[in-house]
Amino acid sequence: MNDVPARRRVGVAVNPTAAGGRGLDTGRFVAARLRSAGLDVTDLTGRDAVDATARATTAVRDGAVDALVVVGGDGMVHVGVQAVAGTGVPLGVVAAGTGNDFAAAHRLPVRHAETAVEGLLAALATGHVRPVDAISVTGPAGGRWVAGAVSAGLDAAVNQRANTLPARVPARYALSALAEIAGFRAWAYDLTFTGVVAAGDLPLAPGPDDTARWRGRAALVTAANIHRIGGGIRVAPDARTDDGLLDVVVAPVLTRAAAATIFPSMFSGRHVRRRDVHVVRARAVTIAAAGPGPDVPGPRATGHHAAADLPLAHGDGEALGPLPVTARAVPAAVLLLATPGAPSGSVAAAP
Ligand SMILES: Nc1ncnc2c1ncn2[C@@H]1O[C@H](COP(=O)(O)OP(=O)(O)OP(=O)(O)O)[C@@H](O)[C@H]1O
Incomplete structure (x- = not known):
């Protein structure tokens, strides 16, 4: 079947252990909501972070998904960024972890999966993305x-x-x-x-x-x-x-x-x-x-x-x-799925 419109094939990678195990339920909710909106959802959840990174990276590299959504904390954002940085495939984040610094810095909803997923749906429907910088790290590892x-x-x-x-x-x-x-x-x-x-x-x-x-x-x-x-x-x-x-x-x-x-x-x-x-x-x-x-x-x-x-x-x-x-x-290594019109968050909030 090749009748799935562009940007409708979404990979979802969930950290089931995020926020003391609450990531699992949040992930199920997110996948169900995306499916009910008519999107073609592929579960890319891994056994651990290494497996999740491999699955997400392969799906993006093979052109099997039009967007990647990660559900979890900053560790899960880290997984997502390995897969999408520099590829042009957008990243959606449902912040469901303990710290959620990335989501907070980008003014994405934190521990509010309903709001986060509605924002992702709006972004997927309109194609709205926010380019943000990422850090490329090289070293002996x-x-x-x-x-x-x-x-x-x-x-x-x-x-x-x-x-x-x-x-x-x-x-x-x-x-x-x-x-x-x-x-x-x-x-x-x-x-x-x-x-x-x-x-x-x-x-x-x-x-x-x-x-x-x-x-x-x-x-x-x-x-x-x-x-x-x-x-x-x-x-x-x-x-x-x-x-x-x-x-x-x-x-x-x-x-x-x-x-x-x-x-x-x-x-x-x-x-x-x-x-x-x-x-x-x-x-x-x-x-x-x-x-x-x-x-x-x-x-x-x-x-x-x-x-x-x-x-x-x-x-x-x-x-x-x-x-x-x-x-x-x-610069602009990551295209973040963001609600059209939402504050960009690229300027840090005042202390
Ligand atoms: N299936 C999995 N997929 C991704 N990460 C996983 C998985 N199982 C365990 N982890 C581990 O979960 C850790 C933290 O993940 P994340 O940041 O998403 O959640 P958190 O609740 O905010 O975590 P933390 O305990 O670091 O505050 C990572 O170090 C990762 O190795």
Whole structure:
């Protein structure tokens, strides 16, 4: 049968474990509603994230679907972005997870599946899409797309620790944050930026080919496309998803006490007003571990972290792999199914 009109074949990938298992029911509701609207729905739900990514990627690559809808949290958006980024196949998001930072940053309905799915139906009917940037990440673990932010410091360490705890552990992110701050020692980084448009007072050394470099110890190195991570932490309060740029937050904080005071202020985004927090706006950044050298001060009261102790880089809450990684903003890599006339959300909401 080849009489299915364009944009009517929709792949739906559900994370049944999202929001403590509520993703399953939400997914069933979404698929049923799309079918009742006359769409040809293919279930692309996987056994796990790897399987879901493979199924969605294959369906998009083979031209088997005209749009992909993911149901879940930021982990599921991460799955969807692997499949659609750069392909021209639009992505719909029904935010049914715990944190839902991507949906919130794009002003999509959060934990409101009825509203979300009606918005998707309107977008599918009209063909309305909103182009948004995504982050292309390359490193020793290969290439990945990230929808929200790439973390390589304290937030990556918190993420890494939280992912080792069972999902049912209440407040596993808060517990992990407390543990990481308690054991905090600043890591040494070597950052190379490309296409810097604002340096945020970080003393950058100009390099060849539109690059600029910074070496030093820091608590936080986060390359953000959207303004929030971790379920509402406003890590880069002014990040935009339509500017082709990353907001790279660098906090050359060396003491545990300073790290402990930064964390709470990140929920409101006020940390970027501190003199020891910088936001570098650039097209790309390579984040590498630095050995000690004249421009990387040695251990202070808080001790020294060897490169091997650095957390894995994380993106959208998922482990990406070890440093070095290069994160590059790719303009309009994702076409987001969005309700016609809805606020774009490309400008971060005021704190
Ligand atoms: N079938 C599946 N498809 C996709 N992801 C899955 C699946 N089963 C388990 N997961 C895992 O679910 C995790 C989180 O998914 P997601 O962000 O969608 O939901 P969440 O409730 O917001 O999660 P979190 O516990 O991270 O807050 C991912 O790390 C992923 O590996």
